[in-house]
Amino acid sequence: MQSLRRMLLGRRLASEETQHTKISNPIALAVFSSDALSSVAYATQEIMASLSGALMHALGAGALAGVAGHAIFGWSIPVALGIIALLMILAISYRQTILAYPGGGGAYIVSMENLGDIAALTAGASLLIDYILTVAVSASSGVAAITAALPVLEGHNVALTILSIGFIALMNLRGIKESGGLFAIPTYGFVLSIFLILGYGTLKLALGGGPTVVQVQHAAQQGAHLAGLSMVWIFMRAYSAGCTALTGVEAISNGTTAFRDPAGPNAAKTMIWMVLLLGTMFLGITLLAHRFGVTYQHSADPTVVAETLLSKLNKAILGDVSHGLPKIIYYLVQGFTFAILVVAANTAFADFPRLAALQARDGFLPRQFASQGDRLVFSNGILILFFFSAALVWAFHANTDILLPLYAAGVFMGFTLSQTGMVVHWRKVRGRHWHAKAVVNGLGAITASIVLLDIAITKFIHGAWVVILLVPVLVVVHFNIRRHYVGVKSKLAASRTDAFLPNKHHAIVLVNGIHRGVVQSLLYARLIAGDRVEALTVDLGSDGYHESPAMEKLRADWSIYGLGIPLRCIPSPYRKMVEPILEEVDRIRDAEPELALTIILPEFITPKWWQQILHTQSAFRIKARLLLKPGVIVTSVPMHLPQ
Numbered sequence: 001m002q003s004l005r006r007m008l009l010g011r012r013l014a015s016e017e018t019q020h021t022k023i024s025n026p027i028a029l030a031v032f033s034s035d036a037l038s039s040v041a042y043a044t045q046e047i048m049a050s051l052s053g054a055l056m057h058a059l060g061a062g063a064l065a066g067v068a069g070h071a072i073f074g075w076s077i078p079v080a081l082g083i084i085a086l087l088m089i090l091a092i093s094y095r096q097t098i099l100a101y102p103g104g105g106g107a108y109i110v111s112m113e114n115l116g117d118i119a120a121l122t123a124g125a126s127l128l129i130d131y132i133l134t135v136a137v138s139a140s141s142g143v144a145a146i147t148a149a150l151p152v153l154e155g156h157n158v159a160l161t162i163l164s165i166g167f168i169a170l171m172n173l174r175g176i177k178e179s180g181g182l183f184a185i186p187t188y189g190f191v192l193s194i195f196l197i198l199g200y201g202t203l204k205l206a207l208g209g210g211p212t213v214v215q216v217q218h219a220a221q222q223g224a225h226l227a228g229l230s231m232v233w234i235f236m237r238a239y240s241a242g243c244t245a246l247t248g249v250e251a252i253s254n255g256t257t258a259f260r261d262p263a264g265p266n267a268a269k270t271m272i273w274m275v276l277l278l279g280t281m282f283l284g285i286t287l288l289a290h291r292f293g294v295t296y297q298h299s300a301d302p303t304v305v306a307e308t309l310l311s312k313l314n315k316a317i318l319g320d321v322s323h324g325l326p327k328i329i330y331y332l333v334q335g336f337t338f339a340i341l342v343v344a345a346n347t348a349f350a351d352f353p354r355l356a357a358l359q360a361r362d363g364f365l366p367r368q369f370a371s372q373g374d375r376l377v378f379s380n381g382i383l384i385l386f387f388f389s390a391a392l393v394w395a396f397h398a399n400t401d402i403l404l405p406l407y408a409a410g411v412f413m414g415f416t417l418s419q420t421g422m423v424v425h426w427r428k429v430r431g432r433h434w435h436a437k438a439v440v441n442g443l444g445a446i447t448a449s450i451v452l453l454d455i456a457i458t459k460f461i462h463g464a465w466v467v468i469l470l471v472p473v474l475v476v477v478h479f480n481i482r483r484h485y486v487g488v489k490s491k492l493a494a495s496r497t498d499a500f501l502p503n504k505h506h507a508i509v510l511v512n513g514i515h516r517g518v519v520q521s522l523l524y525a526r527l528i529a530g531d532r533v534e535a536l537t538v539d540l541g542s543d544g545y546h547e548s549p550a551m552e553k554l555r556a557d558w559s560i561y562g563l564g565i566p567l568r569c570i571p572s573p574y575r576k577m578v579e580p581i582l583e584e585v586d587r588i589r590d591a592e593p594e595l596a597l598t599i600i601l602p603e604f605i606t607p608k609w610w611q612q613i614l615h616t617q618s619a620f621r622i623k624a625r626l627l628l629k630p631g632v633i634v635t636s637v638p639m640h641l642p643q
Helices: 001-008 015-021 025-041 043-059 061-064 067-071 076-100 106-114 117-147 157-174 178-207 217-224 229-246 263-291 309-318 324-361 380-396 401-405 410-430 432-458 460-498 518-531 547-563 578-591 618-626
Strands: 505-510 534-540 567-571 596-605 630-639
Touching: 001 025, 015 178, 025 043, 025 117, 025 178, 025 263, 025 324, 043 076, 043 229, 043 263, 043 309, 061 432, 067 076, 067 518, 076 229, 076 263, 076 410, 076 432, 106 117, 106 324, 106 534, 106 578, 106 630, 117 157, 117 309, 117 380, 117 401, 117 410, 117 460, 117 578, 157 217, 157 324, 229 410, 229 432, 229 596, 263 410, 309 324, 324 380, 410 432, 410 460, 432 460, 505 518, 505 578, 518 534, 518 630, 534 547, 534 578, 567 578, 578 618, 618 630
Parallel strands: 505 534, 505 596, 534 567, 596 630
Antiparallel strands: none
């Protein structure tokens, strides 16, 4: 098992090798930006789906094919521009956060230091949920991209998605530097392929090879059916849907400590590059989708995954993709789209364990999350993230149409609290140009809170209610975990004055046969308890009145090998093993409360690990129950069987 572990994960790293795990800016862009960059594969798609749903509701299904359809889908451009404006505000705001908090932690640390526990735990809970959704959404979208190109894989989305998540988890268990080096290829390949298709589409339009533009005045006449509050509502829905493009923007600020020194400036530079690439690709895809008349509608069947908008756009730009160079380019773009969407889960695998470790160190999550594994990564966080994201994929059939409405609420909750905390931070530390910095972060907080309200209103019935409900539940869980740790610490400290030495000691050896391990246990019991030793067995074959033949044989052997220690038999006509022993222990403790009682279990250990599974594990079950009994000491005496 150790050899297999080393083969899969690599050699163990000592604590002083932490610097070995630091990553350069190009690798960091792949690790922490793949989530944000990959969102361009479905952000425009979600805008179009929201607009198509609104148009069908207002004018009927036939409107999608008419001029009104073109008019309503034209709204995708101002929606995208509004999202780009918000992206710029958040980018400047988070750049200030990175430079002010080079130790990482993002919204959780900023909120904890400036807004208090409740705000910090709200931000932390929302981000933990968002990271789980990131993995599920990204991997599901990636598999949808590849099944659009290879229809033979249709119907296997769930299995392929879970396998993809498992691969990402395994690579992260090897270490962030190793996984980043591997995943840089899909990230940069995707960026180059998107710019290739955008450039080709723009050139095609410039040379007059694109479709005819529908006249704006005709579109406006048909779109006049939608006016007043209905237009505002449609725009709000489309805007909240498109804000999935901004998920992952905070990832760099959360993982600043993974950068090479100087960590803060390096992270800030990487943030700028990420925003420029994200904004250009998102706006380019939206413009060309509108210009080439490419639209998208959610599948009516939740178990069926519709062809992605990006796949349709590639076909519209390239033309016939059944052969030749267009076919190669189409499969290249779809392949890299699949790769980066799967790799986008890597951003969550890089940030979720770090955030969980910070909360565990503060006592708000189990301590195990703060422990680093052999490869200096937070292995427990990686495994938990894999489990929950895979469960989501299975529950929602790997369908992004269902998963995406759950997606953006949590991240904008974190945005709002982080930027609000930064305003408080600048007011406390002041310094040079602190007023201007506070205004920038204040603007980020206001815009993020407005979008959060928009998402809560327009996406509430579509799934946002799940996140809005889960966040306070998680906050309560965090506080209960912290209360438990504080209580345990105080009880352990107080127990120092309660220690006493019992004046009597009694040892009970549990037996069900005679072998070397039982004899060794009897000798050990004599060593620690002197004459106050007895053996106890449970007769599973007894009818309550007469002993079973097996018990009679045990008594005959006991007279030879029992070392003169008395053997007491408990009849169990209902064939229970554990309960009669617990009842006997309770009887002894009630009779002599100050007695030091030691229960000794002889155990045989098989030479092969898998052979142990073939046995009843009764000793394990007895120990698990006895450990819950106060005043009872449980001791195992192992006997290792020869090969």
